[in-house]
Amino acid sequence: MSSPHPIYTEAQLEKYLQRINHPSHNHGSSLEEVREKIQTDALGTLAELQRLHLAAIPWGNSGLHYSNHHTISLDPEMIFQKMVERRLDGYCMETTGLLFNVLLCLGYRVYATGGRVSRAVATGVDDGQFKSFGHMVLIVAIGDLKYMVDVGFGANCATAPLPLQDGATATRIAPSDMRLVRQSLTASFDKEQKVWVYQSRHNPESNWLPCICFSEVEFLPQDFELMNFGTSQQRTSWFTQTFVCTRMILDPSGQEVIGQDVMVGKQIKRRIHSNTEILEELQNEEDRVRALALHFDMHLRQEEILGIRGLSSELK
Template sequence: MASQPTYTEAQLEAYLQRVEYKPSTQNASLVQDVHQRIQTDALGALADLQRRHLAAVPWGNSELHYSQHHTISLNPHNLYEKMVERRRDGYCMENSGLFFIVLRSLGFLVYATGGRVSHAAAKGVDNGLYLSFGHMILIVIIDGAKYMVDVGFGNNGATAPLPLQEGATAIRMAPAEMRLVRESIAEFTDKTQKIWIYQTRYDAESKWQPMFCFNDVEFLPQDFAVMNFAVSQTRTSWFTQTFVCMQMIPDADGQQIIGQCVMSGREVKRRVRGQMEILQVLHTEEDRIKALAKYFNVHLRSSEIEGIRGLVSELR
């Protein structure tokens, strides 16, 4: 059996500091505190870690635009260096890839699977269609029950573990809700095939919109290597054309997600409890570089900044 990558206790301690984990004891290390919480309330510990990761590690694709190589590495050490040590952003398979190894290292029974993003999420058209496999979802098993965990979907991503149960509904970011349904999709030939569909809606009066679909079959690192290459290198991929950065905003106690800060196009916006405001309009690359540092604590090196010159995503 191939060995599964894990992080050392020192690396886990640094990760927990990165996500501003709050220990329940004063004498134990952060890692020891998490282990104690897992023993008494594994689901609560998982939900807390997911929420803190979302609020601390930005979701974005900066390395495809601000680098000299314009590639994405899923190597566990590269993920750790980039998002923990450098405090940079990461897109789907980076954020979830890092969180996957952290959870495994802490002792959770967890595996990854692949998902298809809907046209509703990718193109704003709810036609029942989906893109090819391009999203990573984590499945965590606690006391025999499976939970979907996601820290890499961006604006409409899940903010808490969702049990793999038909119609399992929860508050995503009040007043927005999220749920899982098990249905067939339009492009399936055999309509008896049912898969999980993650849906969201803005409030109780809105229509449910599909975000992505997935099954609970385990995907392997070599599967994500192919997916990552397609998403990060295909000319038609949205990620290679447009730069974006997003981070969730927690409440004062860190107990729930109440909003998000988004940099997209020439604007930085903040939405809290359903109310949106424009924080800054970006006119130049210098504006965007300073805004990344100000709003997302992402600090780029000179060589990385030079990497966007000549790309379609450069602000001119």
Template structure:
């Protein structure tokens, strides 16, 4: 049985700096040492802090499929680290959450990955009870025998804190939106006695709960995600291959909660705060978009990467 990859102490230190983790204020204690000490006394709180900082620092996006010469996505642990930590670029679900998985494992969390199906309601805005095929990665973190769902790669409506695997307990996602887990069957199952976890979101207390992702807490292996990654990143029916998107969460000044999102989609850069959406910039050309990636997401692309989008349907002309 092959060993599971971990990052070195130096790599973990660089990752914590990348996500702007607020650690020890003394030079005698490294950020990694600070995190390890906090895990001993408050593992769940430390996990929540790491997830929140990750969401606010590392963008969710698919630049590798549009702004590159190869138009592929690698899940190799060193490639993930180089791309999102050293280069400061974005990553989509299996990249972002894949990186977070290895970080948590390297910090000695008991954690594994599982696969999820994204609902039509999440991608199309229509709740028809249906889900796409497996194409999303989530994490299950076990703390004192209790399982929590953790996600750093879902984008706009993703969870912003660890969610205990228990039914119907609502928590604030990004105020006024709420999130919860329920365990139900889905319309497409033949055997209606089969139950599956469903991550749901509602935009405010008066709106309807919408399914976002369904999943079981069964461990998926790296080879499973290789198949999923190929399907999501290479098939002609995948919207990831046709549309460029970039999104990052916004934390409050005290870094204690997520309060909004900055989203680049189509020809607009938008900010969503407290249930209100503001258009920050309209993008007319590729030059506009490249400058906006730097301004709003701190994403700096190389010349050969920028030229990789020429001729694609996602190019702004």
């Protein structure tokens, strides 16, 4: 995934921009418009691409549940076919990998690094502990600054590029905030070694909770292949036991992320700012397959639908 040569063709890049509903103001080539905007406002264009990607391409793990192979491929052509051509979801190394390859083709100075997910994401309690490497983060250099970019962290995902500056804070989905801090890890012996920690909080009165930690070391495709195998195949991995699907919601202008739809277990919830409502209570697989098409524009094939039979994630 870190080839120095363009990975996607011009036609594929146009299809990607159509997939994320990128507006074409001059009724011409969206790709041509994006390249022109990068020249004058690289950061603003990056933020727009991240925002549109989050709102169009669901974060989820259908390949581990609704398939006859129950595996995840990180091959650039495979993830393009899955998320752009088929309009399905992808988990972190798929959906962020897709954006990574697109940014490379658009000329951004970008590389990928590995992240560790905090245990606080699951428990809501910060005990200072992080899991093993299992997440992909992009680092994009614009001018003299580097930015963290992520489209693969589900409900807690960053919604805009964050500069790699200690204490850099931004609104995530109001009133929720996000920030980066530079600190050593509780489990580290060498306290002089510090990493970036992406944190979020529900509102200005809440405590900051760590979500991901990462360094600025570039990870290579073979590193992610190993990470992907563990995340997608270990029996103890949450991803192999639970099906989840999430997609961000934009305001009518498309300039701000205002909420998200989340499908997990037997519920579909819609969160707009701090308000949450249950859209549906799912009773069985027929309900969930229909809801995936209705709420996430994911249309599964019959052989994919049958793939979940017998798994712990099957709705009965």
